Amino acid sequence: MNSEVPRRHPALPKTGIFPISSLYVHIPLCAGRCSYCDFFSLSAEDDPQLFLRGYEISYVDAVLEQTRRWSEEFNAGPFSTIYIGGGTPSVLSVEVLERLLRELAPYAASGCEWTIEANPESVHRPLLDMLARTKVTRISLGVQTLSREEWPVIRRIGSVEDSKRAIALIREYPFELSVDMLAGIPRPRRRTDTGKDMLLDSLEYLAERVGHISLYDLTLEEDTPLQHQVARGELLPQSADEMAEVRDAANALLAGYGLQRYEVSNYARPGHECRHNVAYWNMEPYLGVGSGAVSTVQYADSERKRMLGGMVRITGGKDLTGYTAESTKIPPEVEYIDRKTALFEFLMMGFRTACGVDTERISSLFGVDVTQSIPSALARWESEIVRRDHHIALQARSFDILNRFLVECLEELE
Numbered sequence: 001m002n003s004e005v006p007r008r009h010p011a012l013p014k015t016g017i018f019p020i021s022s023l024y025v026h027i028p029l030c031a032g033r034c035s036y037c038d039f040f041s042l043s044a045e046d047d048p049q050l051f052l053r054g055y056e057i058s059y060v061d062a063v064l065e066q067t068r069r070w071s072e073e074f075n076a077g078p079f080s081t082i083y084i085g086g087g088t089p090s091v092l093s094v095e096v097l098e099r100l101l102r103e104l105a106p107y108a109a110s111g112c113e114w115t116i117e118a119n120p121e122s123v124h125r126p127l128l129d130m131l132a133r134t135k136v137t138r139i140s141l142g143v144q145t146l147s148r149e150e151w152p153v154i155r156r157i158g159s160v161e162d163s164k165r166a167i168a169l170i171r172e173y174p175f176e177l178s179v180d181m182l183a184g185i186p187r188p189r190r191r192t193d194t195g196k197d198m199l200l201d202s203l204e205y206l207a208e209r210v211g212h213i214s215l216y217d218l219t220l221e222e223d224t225p226l227q228h229q230v231a232r233g234e235l236l237p238q239s240a241d242e243m244a245e246v247r248d249a250a251n252a253l254l255a256g257y258g259l260q261r262y263e264v265s266n267y268a269r270p271g272h273e274c275r276h277n278v279a280y281w282n283m284e285p286y287l288g289v290g291s292g293a294v295s296t297v298q299y300a301d302s303e304r305k306r307m308l309g310g311m312v313r314i315t316g317g318k319d320l321t322g323y324t325a326e327s328t329k330i331p332p333e334v335e336y337i338d339r340k341t342a343l344f345e346f347l348m349m350g351f352r353t354a355c356g357v358d359t360e361r362i363s364s365l366f367g368v369d370v371t372q373s374i375p376s377a378l379a380r381w382e383s384e385i386v387r388r389d390h391h392i393a394l395q396a397r398s399f400d401i402l403n404r405f406l407v408e409c410l411e412e413l414e
């Protein structure tokens, strides 16, 4: 099932009963370019001007102006979660970043979970002192590997030592700390091991020190340096069986340290889950500001006013000069998502989580009974499914069948 073809909107729908309480701020700047990355982000190699203080200030001004105007336009906030992501937000100078955080503070609700992404080499005491003075509660650190063998393969700025130093330093402050890691980094031909032990050693080091770990399977994105190296045979990718074995071992190790797999790629000690990402997986609407940021707005059905009529997804332009000049402009092309597609997205995101799909919420938003919408998929995978309260979930050990299960759900919904 595809979303409707993007079309010109006559007027953006009013959010009404679906208020927006999550804000994402995109900082598309990085100190360098990692070999596997195809995110929208620019480095000094792409354009040194972007890293001059004058440009940083212009970009932050543009973000703040967009936040002000779009919060009004979409009736968004106060925000119970704010996430500053990238890119690498910590490449901004401390003064410019502090200005961004201070000016965003009035948009934060009481008890707001406020996350900022950082890369280890840009973590230093003046930055952390400043973050502690503002409302930031959580740091998401992009480590990816703690193996000296793997570090050069993914060509990240910094080093394993930088990562360990940054983790130790952050732990001196009262922030929640989450670490991003990669599973399945390809290996040079000379290496005979799969990388499993390296990953497990890294995870063990982290599990003793942090309350939240995101462990993503590395995907070879088209036209990235890493993909070219694999295509030329210089690096060997991990097979599906190797990846499954690594994931099983990681699950067991992290569970032993009390880090529960609460989403396909995310592990946390109870109470340390990322509320911002939980809002995404629950398909709560959110506002995204900054060049290339995505917003998802929901609107009510015109006849059944308590139900979801559909969603609008707006993706900001990926042209930094254009963005800085006109950050508040709503792009003329937006993606309209009809009710049927929205229902599939709710199921798809819900089944990614250990909590699963909230059947009462689906019923109130869509007027459908999940068990009647996908009866065959539920029956076929009954042994992999757990039902509790008003939720239906895949058992955590069954996440490896998620894609097959979702394909069957999709076929049934069509």
Ligand code: SF4
Residues within 6 Å of the ligand: 029, 030, 031, 032, 033, 034, 037, 038, 039, 041, 086, 087, 088, 119, 142
């Ligand atoms: S730091 Fe993150 S966003 Fe920047 S190039 Fe590396 S992977 Fe991409």
